[in-house]
Amino acid sequence: MFDHYYTDEMDAVNAKFEAQKIAFAPLSFQAAKALRNLGILELVSKSRKKGITVKEIADKLNLSEYGVSVLMEMGLGMSIFKLKESTTEDLIYTLSKVGFFLLADDMTRVNMDFSEDVCYQGADDLEKSIRTGKPEGLKHFGNWTTVYEGLSQTSDQFKKSWFGFDHFYSDLAFPEALPIVFEKPVKRLFDIGGNTAKWAIQCCKFKSDVQVSIIDLPGQTAVAKENAKKAGFENRIDTISCNVLDSETKFPEGANAVWMSQFLDCFSLHQITKILTKIYPAVNSETDIYVLEPIWDKQRFEAASYSLQATSLYFTCIANGNSKMYRYKELKDAVEAGGFHLEEAHHNLGINSYSLLRFRKK
Ligand SMILES: C[S@@+](CC[C@H](N)C(=O)[O-])C[C@H]1O[C@@H](n2cnc3c(N)ncnc32)[C@H](O)[C@@H]1O
Structure with missing residues (x-):
């Protein structure tokens, strides 16, 4: 067991920040996924130490500056990006180590795809599942008692992420x-x-x-x-x-x-x-x-x-x-x-x- 499973050494300021990460977890998850799937992480990664602005990203990916700005600002809060010191008005973003793992780490990719394609909708039924002892979220995919009964009949996207997760491990x-x-x-x-x-x-x-x-x-x-x-x-x-x-x-x-x-x-x-x-x-x-x-x-x-x-x-x-x-x-x-x-x-x-x-x- 890890030592901090037994101790509570975090100061109150950091503890409150951790609590906000949980409070906004569905939104931060979707933001990270959008940053990955829209190709923004890759573009920031390619900009290396030089970094990149919101406008440059928006122009290259044919997205609105508004859309890119909300994702980049949330990404900054989530430590996916770091800012580069600059004399211009525009913020210049570079990819952090967290961003690198989101972009290139196999375990992170497999876990994110599994969370999105297999778990996300049904997670809303977690509390009910705990009360009833049944997998209440499974109804989003089919009328089965367990996922194993219906696995071969699920969508290609579901199967891809389910097997990707199972086999990866x-x-x-x-x-x-x-x-x-x-x-x-x-x-x-x-x-x-x-x-x-x-x-x-x-x-x-x-x-x-x-x-x-x-x-x-x-x-x-x-x-x-x-x-x-x-x-x-x-x-x-x-x-x-x-x-x-x-x-x-x-x-x-x-x-x-x-x-x-x-x-x-x-x-x-x-x-x-x-x-x-x-x-x-x-x-x-x-x-x-x-x-x-x-x-x-x-x-x-x-x-x-x-x-x-x-x-x-x-x-x-x-x-x-x-x-x-x-x-x-x-x-x-x-x-x-x-x-x-x-x-x-x-x-x-x-x-x-x-x-x-x-x-x-x-
Ligand atoms: C998580 S997968 C593991 C697959 C594989 N052994 C591996 O290590 O990747 C669990 C397997 O158990 C099977 N399984 C689950 N419930 C079962 C049951 N009641 N009777 C027979 N097989 C079952 C599933 O169909 C599935 O193939």
């Missing part, structure tokens, strides 16, 4: 997870929540004799099957369509390893234990159960913890109404309550500090 941890999982011989691996088959395909490329079964909802297994075929692995990757929460769902037997990446965060702690209780009879004492998750109290950087804390709210108002990004102990305890015990934990996988946890039957 887990993809970076996969290369470091592969040698750990395949340290021991794995002939058959079950990938629960295997989604687009990204992990399954990487397993097949990494190990020439592994067979992977993807277990997921029907909309996702159809896409996974297609992707496995395109990658030339249709004989080594099969799919099993099911809802893991249905009472009739039984997990197949015969896996040396069970893999769940960014999967358990789709469920409440109670449901996590229930899923593990279902896996229990399908595995033996030699089967390794792998859980790959970004855990907010295991992050090296505050920006990463903050991203995860914010992602939890997406689960509340859009995804399902009852899950979140977990703390290490609560996640470990929920899995262990299903009849397993933790064998090893690797933290800090990939640049986003994923945790890879290996469990076995008690």
Whole structure:
């Protein structure tokens, strides 16, 4: 945990400023997005140390000086721009470090697109979601109980930002997870929540004799099957369509390893234990159960913890109404309550500090 989670050292002047940032957060978010999407950040970046005026930006981008001025002034307040000392009447803007990250940092881009295309409208229903325990914001996209039921039917823009977000985070941890999982011989691996088959395909490329079964909802297994075929692995990757929460769902037997990446965060702690209780009879004492998750109290950087804390709210108002990004102990305890015990934990996988946890039957 970061030290300042325990202390309150900020002076009142700065604390009041922080409170205003929250009070105006919807507007500042939209301003930053407009600065990025209208090409203003890029133009200011290209002006380098020389800097650029509102008039120059307005002329180059064919926008009104009024429109550019309100965005630039808010950007100055948000520390996206810095002013250059000048003798002229006009303010001369340069790009700050914050502006650089908004323009060029992948994590910031992926988070902003996800906030805009997946979360923004539904965030207005957050309070209601907390009261009802349902993802009240999901109705903006379709009439589903969870986002996973409708994922394959959402708009291209929604899918682009949802998958961009999902893949950005887990993809970076996969290369470091592969040698750990395949340290021991794995002939058959079950990938629960295997989604687009990204992990399954990487397993097949990494190990020439592994067979992977993807277990997921029907909309996702159809896409996974297609992707496995395109990658030339249709004989080594099969799919099993099911809802893991249905009472009739039984997990197949015969896996040396069970893999769940960014999967358990789709469920409440109670449901996590229930899923593990279902896996229990399908595995033996030699089967390794792998859980790959970004855990907010295991992050090296505050920006990463903050991203995860914010992602939890997406689960509340859009995804399902009852899950979140977990703390290490609560996640470990929920899995262990299903009849397993933790064998090893690797933290800090990939640049986003994923945790890879290996469990076995008690
Ligand atoms: C966040 S994605 C993770 C995808 C992938 N494992 C990764 O690491 O990028 C969660 C996956 O779990 C699946 N899922 C969610 N609820 C499910 C359920 N009740 N039964 C089966 N699969 C489910 C979703 O369809 C989705 O493919």
